[in-house]
Amino acid sequence: MSDTLSSKKTASALRASARISAELLLVLVAAAVALWLMGRMWSVLWPLIVALLLTTLTWPLAAFLRRRGWPPALAASLVTVLFLAVAAGVVALIAVPVASQSGELGDGVVEGIQRLRGWAAGPPLNIGDAQITDAFDAAVGRVQKSVGSAVSTVVTGVSTVFSGLVTAVLALFLMFFFLKDGPRFLPWLTRQLPGRLATDVPVVAARGWETLGSFVRSQAFVGLLDAVFIGLGLWIVGVPLVLPLAVLTFVSAFVPIVGALFAGLVAVLIALVSNGLTDALIVLVIIVVVQQLEGNVFQPMIQSRGLGLHAAVVLLAVTLGGSLAGVVGSLLAVPVAALLAVVWNYLREQLVEPSSEAESDHSASGAAPS
Numbered sequence: 001m002s003d004t005l006s007s008k009k010t011a012s013a014l015r016a017s018a019r020i021s022a023e024l025l026l027v028l029v030a031a032a033v034a035l036w037l038m039g040r041m042w043s044v045l046w047p048l049i050v051a052l053l054l055t056t057l058t059w060p061l062a063a064f065l066r067r068r069g070w071p072p073a074l075a076a077s078l079v080t081v082l083f084l085a086v087a088a089g090v091v092a093l094i095a096v097p098v099a100s101q102s103g104e105l106g107d108g109v110v111e112g113i114q115r116l117r118g119w120a121a122g123p124p125l126n127i128g129d130a131q132i133t134d135a136f137d138a139a140v141g142r143v144q145k146s147v148g149s150a151v152s153t154v155v156t157g158v159s160t161v162f163s164g165l166v167t168a169v170l171a172l173f174l175m176f177f178f179l180k181d182g183p184r185f186l187p188w189l190t191r192q193l194p195g196r197l198a199t200d201v202p203v204v205a206a207r208g209w210e211t212l213g214s215f216v217r218s219q220a221f222v223g224l225l226d227a228v229f230i231g232l233g234l235w236i237v238g239v240p241l242v243l244p245l246a247v248l249t250f251v252s253a254f255v256p257i258v259g260a261l262f263a264g265l266v267a268v269l270i271a272l273v274s275n276g277l278t279d280a281l282i283v284l285v286i287i288v289v290v291q292q293l294e295g296n297v298f299q300p301m302i303q304s305r306g307l308g309l310h311a312a313v314v315l316l317a318v319t320l321g322g323s324l325a326g327v328v329g330s331l332l333a334v335p336v337a338a339l340l341a342v343v344w345n346y347l348r349e350q351l352v353e354p355s356s357e358a359e360s361d362h363s364a365s366g367a368a369p370s
């Protein structure tokens with residue numbers, strides 16, 4: 001005779017499932033509202049996030065000066081000025097050599113185009129001059145038809161650059177204030193929060209700060225590895241402007257996907273116009289190999305150790321962030337995942353059941369005679 005289902009147990013299971021589903025639905029609604037509010041306040045949140053990341057990068061020097069007796073305002077001012085000087089030096093290191101060889105690079109671009117045209121005219125493509133001319137005329141016609149969209153694209157680009165400048169200025173001012181008044185934040189936060197929150201929130205904030213510092217340091221180390229390996233490859237091949245290209249590779253490592261593509265495109269273009277098609281292909285192979293090692297080996301390993309995340313979690317976080325929010329999502333995916341892990345680990349610490357040994361020790365100590 002087959003067993004029959006218990007109506008009471010079935011009803012209880014359905015009620016439990018309904019309760020859990022309703023609670024999950026409420027959590028999802030709350031998360032959606034939080035994301036909507038963040039989107040509405042993004043013009044304020046983005047400079048704040050950039051300032052926090054810059055502060056984690058510059059805080060060790062500011063802390064060193066404060067330990068040596070420097071006033072907080074003076075230490076923050078010096079670190080901010082040094083950061084601006086280093087940033088300006090990086091820009092000059094990239095721009096000055098490129099500008100000094102702009103004439104040579106321009107001639108190389110023309111020569112490179114002629115080489116590509118001659119290569120396309122030969123086997124196996126066998127593209128004749130008439131076909132190239134027709135393709136060029138068609139491209140010119142499409143450009144002429146899309147003048148309006150091009151103008152709108154330029155306007156959008158100008159507004160994006162202006163927005164980026166505003167964000168950079170706000171982030172620098174916020175970085176200065178964070179460096180100056182950062183240590184006062186947690187005591188102030190403790191005084192503002194009631195009850196249990198006065199203990200929990202500052203602890204989570206302190207752990208999150210350490211996590212952000214680990215992220216920035218690991219990202220800088222990964223960028224340094226990219227710059228060294230790609231710079232060595234360019235030097236061996238004999239490509240000019242090795243140092244500016246290495247610096248550009250290091251800086252672009254902080255912008256996932258687009259940064260690597262941009263730095264690689266610049267290196268391949270300079271190799272093409274200076275050394276020819278063969279060396280350009282060699283440089284392309286070097287960049288692809290290094291980027292694959294960086295994306296699949298170095299970055300997951302280093303960030304997983306520094307942030308306490310598994311390498312697979314890092315890869316999945318970057319993929320999910322890029323699919324949800326593009327470049328910004330890829331940039332913020334790993335630190336957001338690490339901060340969520342910090343919150344989750346702290347909640348587990350607070351919700352875990354005490355072990356039987358701890359309970360027995362506690363009861364024994366309570367029963368001991370005074």
